[in-house]
Amino acid sequence: MTPAGPNDEDAADVRRVLAGDPAAFAGIVNRWQTRLINLAWRFCHDRTLAEDMAQEAFVRAFRALQSFRGESAFSTWLTAIAINSYRTALRDREPAAVSLDFVKASGPGPDVLAGLQERERDAAVRQSVFKLPPRYRDALVLFYFEEMNLAETARVLGIAEGTLKARLHRGRELLRRRLG
Amino acid sequence: MDDKEIERILSSEEHLVPSSGFALSVMEAIGEAEAEPQPARFPWWRLGVGVAACTGRAASFTALVHDLDPAAASALAAAAPELSLAAAVVLATLAWLRARRVFRVLD
Numbered sequence: 096m097t098p099a100g101p102n103d104e105d106a107a108d109v110r111r112v113l114a115g116d117p118a119a120f121a122g123i124v125n126r127w128q129t130r131l132i133n134l135a136w137r138f139c140h141d142r143t144l145a146e147d148m149a150q151e152a153f154v155r156a157f158r159a160l161q162s163f164r165g166e167s168a169f170s171t172w173l174t175a176i177a178i179n180s181y182r183t184a185l186r187d188r189e190p191a192a193v194s195l196d197f198v199k200a201s202g203p204g205p206d207v208l209a210g211l212q213e214r215e216r217d218a219a220v221r222q223s224v225f226k227l228p229p230r231y232r233d234a235l236v237l238f239y240f241e242e243m244n245l246a247e248t249a250r251v252l253g254i255a256e257g258t259l260k261a262r263l264h265r266g267r268e269l270l271r272r273r274l275g
Numbered sequence: 276m277d278d279k280e281i282e283r284i285l286s287s288e289e290h291l292v293p294s295s296g297f298a299l300s301v302m303e304a305i306g307e308a309e310a311e312p313q314p315a316r317f318p319w320w321r322l323g324v325g326v327a328a329c330t331g332r333a334a335s336f337t338a339l340v341h342d343l344d345p346a347a348a349s350a351l352a353a354a355a356p357e358l359s360l361a362a363a364v365v366l367a368t369l370a371w372l373r374a375r376r377v378f379r380v381l382d
Contacts, residue, residue, distance in 0.1 A: 117305060117309055118302075120302070120305055121298065121302055123303065123374055124298045124301045125298055126377070128293045128298055128301070129291075129299055132293050132297070133288075133290060133291050136288070136291050137288055142291065145291065146293070146294060146297055147302075148299060148305055149297075150297075150301050153301045153304070153305065154301070154305055154308050155303050157305050157308060157309075158308060165343045166338075217284045218286075220281065220284045220285070221284065221285065221288065224285070227299055228331065235285060236377070237287075239285035239288075240288075251349075255291050267278055270281055271276055271277075271278075271281070273278050275276075
């Protein structure tokens with residue numbers, strides 16, 4: 096007998112919720128909480144905010160559950176809702192100011208200081224992504240999140256693969272320019 | 276900084292573990308969301324009935340005026356267009372008030 100996969104479990108929970116058992120949504124929350132929190136984290140790098148954003152995304156998903164028709168994978172549907180929810184949450188927030196001086200000053204080196212500089216540089220690159228225009232930010236964050244492929248990322252964002260490729264290219268270019 | 280370096284950095288984010296009470300707090304929020312009343316849908320059907328009622332009343336009033344004295348109606352419209360406009364506004368208001376009563380009956 097084949098064990099039930101996450102998609103089967105999600106579909107079963109969706110059916111139970113729609114049949115009038117809202118507690119069945121707990122199964123969906125338990126399976127997807129790590130993914131949604133980590134995705135939110137990549138947009139804000141603030142743990143409390145990431146959990147708040149993920150919670151709001153779950154509430155939205157619960158309200159929109161009737162619109163899930165199983166045409167796409169549940170993960171794609173849920174991630175699309177989460178991305179839209181995060182976009183709304185971040186719209187009015189000013190990204191944290193980041194000093195990029197050490198990005199330009201740092202270089203490869205064998206000592207501890209170089210290691211520290213490298214970590215700071217990585218953090219600065221990630222934070223620079225927040226400051227990109229949302230269309231490039233969303234594409235970059237999502238594409239590199241759990242190494243999603245082009246097709247899946249494009250489906251979640253609701254754009255063509257060609258458009259996604261162009262946005263990734265342009266996003267990386269903007270990042271390179273900003274980081275010097 | 277090249278593309279590979281950017282890709283490496285963006286792919287190697289740290290991994291968060293949800294707080295212990297996260298799932299519970301989500302389910303509480305969902306319980307609250309469920310308790311909220313559903314947002315009211317826009318009453319397109321009522322709007323349609325209202326527009327039809329207003330149009331019908333305006334048409335019947337125009338027909339009535341023409342039946343009574345077409346020449347006088349034309350002369351009035353030519354001589355005092357603002358009076359015609361005022362009549363139309365009064366008529367529309369009456370139709371709107373009437374339509375509200377119709378909706379109450381339909382409720």
